[in-house]
Amino acid sequence: xxxxxxxxxxxxxxxxxxxxxxxxxxxxxxxxxxxxxxxxxxxxxxxxxxxxxxxxxxxxxxxxxxxxxxxxxxxxxxxxxxxxxxxxxxxxxxxxxxxxxxxxxxxxxxxxxxxxxxxxxxxxxxxxxxxxxxxxxxxxxxxxxxxxxxxxxxxxxxxxxxxxxxxxxxxxxxxxxxxxxxxxxxxxxxxxxxxxxxxxxxxxxxxxxxxxxxxxxxxxxxxxxxxxxxxxxxxxxxxxxxxxxxxxxxxxxxxxxxxxxxxxxxxxxxxxxxxxxxxxxxxxxxxxxxxxxxxxxxxxxxxxxxxxxxxxxxxxxxxxxxxxxxxxxxxxxxxxxxxxxxxxxxxxxxxxxxxxxx
Amino acid sequence: xxxxxxxxxxxxxxxxxxxxxxxxxxxxxxxxxxxxxxxxxxxxxxxxxxxxxxxxxxxxxxxxxxxxxxxxxxxxxxxxxxxxxxxxxxxxxxxxxxxxxxxxxxxxxxxxxxxxxxxxxxxxxxxxxxxxxxxxxxxxxxxxxxxxxxxxxxxxxxxxxxxxxxxxxxxxxxxxxxxxxxxxxxxxxxxxxxxxxxxxxxxxxxxxxxxxxxxxxxxxxxxxxxxxxxxxxxxxxxxxxxxxxxxxxxxxxxxxxxxxxxxxxxxxxxxxxxxxxxxxxxxxxxxxxxxxxxxxxxxxxxxxxxxxxxxxxxxxxxxxxxxxxxxxxxxxxxxxxxxxxxxxxxxxxxxxxxxxxxxxxxxxxxxxxxx
Numbered sequence: 001x002x003x004x005x006x007x008x009x010x011x012x013x014x015x016x017x018x019x020x021x022x023x024x025x026x027x028x029x030x031x032x033x034x035x036x037x038x039x040x041x042x043x044x045x046x047x048x049x050x051x052x053x054x055x056x057x058x059x060x061x062x063x064x065x066x067x068x069x070x071x072x073x074x075x076x077x078x079x080x081x082x083x084x085x086x087x088x089x090x091x092x093x094x095x096x097x098x099x100x101x102x103x104x105x106x107x108x109x110x111x112x113x114x115x116x117x118x119x120x121x122x123x124x125x126x127x128x129x130x131x132x133x134x135x136x137x138x139x140x141x142x143x144x145x146x147x148x149x150x151x152x153x154x155x156x157x158x159x160x161x162x163x164x165x166x167x168x169x170x171x172x173x174x175x176x177x178x179x180x181x182x183x184x185x186x187x188x189x190x191x192x193x194x195x196x197x198x199x200x201x202x203x204x205x206x207x208x209x210x211x212x213x214x215x216x217x218x219x220x221x222x223x224x225x226x227x228x229x230x231x232x233x234x235x236x237x238x239x240x241x242x243x244x245x246x247x248x249x250x251x252x253x254x255x256x257x258x259x260x261x262x263x264x265x266x267x268x269x270x271x272x273x274x275x276x277x278x279x280x281x282x283x284x285x286x287x288x289x290x291x292x293x294x295x296x297x298x299x300x301x302x303x304x305x306x307x308x309x310x311x312x313x314x315x316x317x318x319x320x321x322x323x324x325x326x327x328x329x330x331x332x333x334x335x336x337x338x339x340x341x342x343x344x345x346x347x348x349x350x351x352x353x354x355x356x357x358x
Numbered sequence: 359x360x361x362x363x364x365x366x367x368x369x370x371x372x373x374x375x376x377x378x379x380x381x382x383x384x385x386x387x388x389x390x391x392x393x394x395x396x397x398x399x400x401x402x403x404x405x406x407x408x409x410x411x412x413x414x415x416x417x418x419x420x421x422x423x424x425x426x427x428x429x430x431x432x433x434x435x436x437x438x439x440x441x442x443x444x445x446x447x448x449x450x451x452x453x454x455x456x457x458x459x460x461x462x463x464x465x466x467x468x469x470x471x472x473x474x475x476x477x478x479x480x481x482x483x484x485x486x487x488x489x490x491x492x493x494x495x496x497x498x499x500x501x502x503x504x505x506x507x508x509x510x511x512x513x514x515x516x517x518x519x520x521x522x523x524x525x526x527x528x529x530x531x532x533x534x535x536x537x538x539x540x541x542x543x544x545x546x547x548x549x550x551x552x553x554x555x556x557x558x559x560x561x562x563x564x565x566x567x568x569x570x571x572x573x574x575x576x577x578x579x580x581x582x583x584x585x586x587x588x589x590x591x592x593x594x595x596x597x598x599x600x601x602x603x604x605x606x607x608x609x610x611x612x613x614x615x616x617x618x619x620x621x622x623x624x625x626x627x628x629x630x631x632x633x634x635x636x637x638x639x640x641x642x643x644x645x646x647x648x649x650x651x652x653x654x655x656x657x658x659x660x661x662x663x664x665x666x667x668x669x670x671x672x673x674x675x676x677x678x679x680x681x682x683x684x685x686x687x688x689x690x691x692x693x694x695x696x697x698x699x700x701x702x703x704x705x706x707x708x709x710x711x712x713x714x715x716x717x718x719x720x721x722x723x724x725x726x727x728x729x
Contacts, residue, residue, distance in 0.1 A: 039696070112481045115380040129366055170688045171541070178696040242540030256485055257533060265454070265484055 007208035010216035012143040013200070017220025019146045019280035020196030022153070022227065024105045024330070027274075029193050029228060030235035030250040036186020038179030039241060040172060042232035044190065049225040052194045056221055058345040059200050060214040065352040070205040071344070072295045078351045085296055087347075092289045092309075094340055098333045099285030100313035103127045105326050106278045109249065113268050124317060127275075127282065128310050134283045135290065135306050139206055142283055149276035156270060157227060160234050162258050167237040179241075192334030193228065196281060197221050198341035201348075202288050286310065388415045388427070388449030392511035394496035395473055396462035398432065408432050409465070411439035412497045414511035415449070425509050428501045436476050453480065458488040458515045459532075460496040460551075466564060466571035471539065474569070478532055485533040488518055491564040491571060493552040504556055514558055518549055525584040525593035525611075527560055539569055542704065543687030547587075550574055565681040567705075573679045575672065582668045585613045585633055586684050586715075595637070599660050604644030606661060608637035610722075617686070619693040625702060628712040629686055631669070635662075635717060639724045648724040662717040669715040677709045686713070 008016070025032075033041030066074055075084045107123040115123070134142055177183075200217045207213040235250045238257075247253050255267035290305050297305065320326045390413045398408040412430040427449075431442035444451050459477065461470055470489075477483050492499050500510060507513040522529035527549035538546040545566050552561035563575040563583055575583045581595045593611040598604075618630040639648060639657075646653040676683055687704045690711075694702070 118380050126370070129370060133366065170543075170685070170692060174692055175696045240537045240541035240544075242542065243537050246540060252481075253485060253533075259486060264486065 006140040008140065008143050008203060008206050009208050010212040012147055013203060013207065013213065013216040014220040014223070015150045016143050016146045016203075016280070016284070017197050017200060017217050018223045018227075019150060019153075019277050020199055020284045021194060021221070021224040021281075022277040023102050023193070023196065023281040024109070024278060025190075025193035025334075026228065026231065027109065027249040027251045029190065030232045030239075031244060031247055032186065032190045032193075033232055034236070034241060034244040035180075036182045036190060038177050038181045039175035040236065041177065042229065042236045043176065044187070045225060045229045045232060048187075048191055048194050049221070051191065052197060052221050052225075053218065055341055055345070056197055056200070056214065056217050058342070058349065059198070059217065062201065062345045062348050062352070063204055063210070063214055065349065065356075066204070068204055068207070068210050071201050071348055072292070074348055074351060076295070078355060088292045088296055091340060091344070092292050094333060094336045095285045095292070096289035096309045096313045097316065097329075098337055099131075099282040099289070100310075100317045101320070101326060101330050101333055102278060102285070103131070103282045104317045104320065105330055106275065108323050108326055109252075110271065113271060120321075121314075121318060124314065127279070128314055130279060131283050131286060132306055132310055134279070135287050135310075136303050139203070139287065142280070142287065146280045149280060152276050153273055154227075156273065157230060159255070159258060159270075160230055163234050163238050163254070166257075167234065169237065171237050171240050173241065188335060188338060189331060191338060192331070194221075194224065195334065195337050195341055196224075196284070198337075198344065199284050199288055201344060202291055286313075382452070385418075386450055388447055388451045389455035390414070390451055390453050391416050391426075391455060392458045392460060392500060392514065393436075393453075393456065394460040394462070394492070394500040395436065395465055396495055396497050397465040397468060407468075408434060409436065409439065410497050411436055411443070412500050413443060413451070414500055414509075415447075415451075416509055416512060426511065430497060430501070436473055452482065454482045454484075456483055456487050458490060458511065458518070460490050460492050460500055460514075461548075462492055462496040463494060463571065465496075466491045466548075466566075469569045470535075470566075470571075471569035474532060474535060474539075478536055483532070486531045488515065489530050489532060489535045489548045490514070490518065491548045491550045493550050493561045493574075499551070499553045499558065502553060504558065506556055507558075510558070514551065517558065517560075518551075521549075521560055523592070525590045526580040527563060528584070528587065538685075539566075541685075541688065543682070543689070543691045544685035545682050547683045563683075565676065565679065565683045567679070567681050572681050573675070579668065579672060581611075582665065582672055583683075585615070585635070585665065586631065586669055586672060587615075589614050595665075597661055597664050599644070599664055604646070604657075604660070605642070606639060606644070606657065607641035608635075608661070608719075609640045611635060611637040617689045619689050621693065625707050626711075627690055627707070628714065629689065631673075631684075631713065631715045633665070633669075633715070633717045635665070635719045636722050637719075638722050642724070648721075649728045654721050654724070658719045658721055662719045665717045665719070666715050669717070670713075673713045673715065677711075677713070680705055680709055682708055686711070 033044055037044040075087065104124055107120045107127065110123065111120055134145055197217060231251060235244060235254060238254065239247065239250060244250055252267050252271065255270045256265060258266045286309055289309050290302060293305050293309065294302060320329050392414045394412045396410040398410050400407060410430065410432050412428055415427045417424060417426055429443045429446050431439040433439040433442055440451060477487065502510065504510055504513065518527060521527045528547055530548045535546045535548065538544045547566065548564045550561045550564045551558050560577055562577045563580065564571050565573050565575065581593055584590055584593060591612050593613065595608045595611055597606045597608065614634045616632045620628045622628065642648055646657055648654060691699045
């Protein structure tokens with residue numbers, strides 16, 4: 001195992017989890033909820049929070065039964081190398097591609113607002129360079145950066161107070177989850193907005209305080225849930241239901257409504273702030289991929305692995321070139337990641353159980 | 359150690375320079391301020407309707423001969439027209455500063471959605487762009503220069519803004535129009551204007567069924583409509599109590615609306631619209647003494663009665679035209695279960711529901727003069 005000088009405080013873990021979870025899906029989440037859960041779909045966030053809390057509970061079991069040992073050690077000690085490496089390969093592919101496609105999606109939406117004809121891959125390259133600089137600094141510095149980014153982003157929740165005047169309770173209607181709904185498939189689409197907490201599995205060996213580690217992950221997940229709940233609740237009351245189902249990115253529309261006496265069309269500026277949460281999402285998924293790759297290739301320097309992972313995914317990101325394709329990729333990677341989020345801790349728990357039996 | 363930093367700096371500068379590709383230079387841009395849409399009369403029985411689209415672009419140059427530029431094109435869609443318009447000017451036309459859209463009456467009668475759809479789809483266009491209906495031809499109104507009011511586009515925009523604050527016209531933007539259009543319990547409305555000699559005047563409020571203009575509220579009843587449509591602060595209402603030859607002017611009005619829905623059996627609904635009004639009287643012509651409490655009570659009652667009758671007339675007119683501009687459907691919907699609401703064809707029931715209007719007026723003060 002790599003020698004770690006500095007460890008992550010619970011506060012940093014909380015913020016890191018929040019920042020990984022908050023990604024590009026938040027822009028379309030209110031619409032996804034309206035389309036798939038119908039009237040008052042925002043309440044489905046509570047259900048998702050319960051599911052993610054249960055998933056974190058699984059991670060807490062891994063943490064407790066594994067006694068704070070890295071999951072890689074557990075896997076490698078119990079599984080044949082071939083099997084372990086196959087699992088690693090799947091994890092590396094999903095994580096690195098997820099980080100990459102999140103960046104591409106952010107860039108494509110950004111280009112709807114500004115620089116529409118510049119090649120998206122140039123912006124993607126810029127994001128990747130920043131990501132590279134962060135990843136190579138190690139997890140402790142990433143978490144410090146995440147904490148400062150957090151303050152740049154979280155104040156935006158206060159902007160929701162702008163909508164108190166135009167919020168209409170009548171838009172909420174008394175119906176719960178009625179209309180044309182798709183709980184299962186649509187639910188999975190919405191749930192991808194919550195993903196990111198599973199990275200906590202990799203953070204176990206870096207935690208400073210093992211007792212407070214899981215609590216910190218739970219709090220991070222709760223902050224995400226509360227933010228989502230507030231944003232979606234405001235969207236459901238501000239837009240009429242029919243309108244909400246037709247808006248591609250309701251959050252962008254919501255932001256564009258804010259007008260200050262000296263400035264309007266703030267969404268262009270505010271969308272820029274979201275780069276910071278996106279960046280941490282991208283960085284952490286790539287970091288996870290690189291950490292895993294390091295187990296397969298322990299002798300190669302981490303910096304070269306970073307260049308390799310970012311470079312390869314950059315080339316692959318060239319393939320989906322229009323918004324529809326990028327969204328499709330993101331959707332499927334989201335499904336795959338949901339499987340990893342549940343599958344990985346379950347697998348490790350089974351291994352731990354068997355080992356205990358022996 | 360310095361090598362990667364140098365390498366990255368070069369890369370960043372390199373990519374930064376590429377960003378210069380999508381340049382926007384202020385002096386070379388024509389910021390469309392107002393756009394007008396008109397439907398041209400169908401010539402030669404052609405199948406496709408032609409649109410006449412005009413834009414008004416304020417000029418930044420203070421010493422220039424004109425304060426604004428207007429361009430007109432005839433085309434089938436608004437974006438095609440934009441290309442045609444751009445052929446007529448040295449400026450690149452951009453719509454980020456668009457403030458108002460004017461729709462001619464004939465186009466409004468045919469339906470506005472396909473034009474509004476283009477506007478809400480374009481990320482450059484703000485949701486706060488106003489939607490206005492012109493009683494007549496929108497192009498003529500926009501291109502005309504009104505001598506006392508320079509820059510027609512800005513003049514109309516500011517007038518609507520100001521009147522919106524005074525509650526005479528609702529503040530209708532792309533956001534509000536789309537919100538009401540896609541809500542199954544309310545129909546959109548929009549302010550209506552008209553050109554009269556050297557001025558543009560508020561002509562009333564256009565009422566829509568879905569996206570089609572149906573009828574309008576006349577300009578002398580604007581505040582009654584505002585009272586019916588929702589809560590507001592700060593309005594002025596002039597009341598002619600004709601039978602008694604009295605005239606009252608209520609200022610600083612604060613109006614609150616409460617709606618109660620009662621269901622009496624199968625698809626039978628009755629609605630109570632309860633209004634409480636509070637205002638100051640700054641003008642009164644009549645025989646009553648405002649300083650006398652009994653007289654004030656009398657006056658309050660007659661004002662309430664007057665508004666009640668006006669409101670009832672207005673609601674009946676809307677019911678006859680099948681336009682639910684007050685959002686009564688939202689209240690009915692929210693009082694029913696989901697299956698009851700989906701089985702109900704609201705537009706068919708709406709004309710037959712019983713609507714009762716109750717008004718309570720309170721005179722807060724009557725100025726600084728006793729008798």
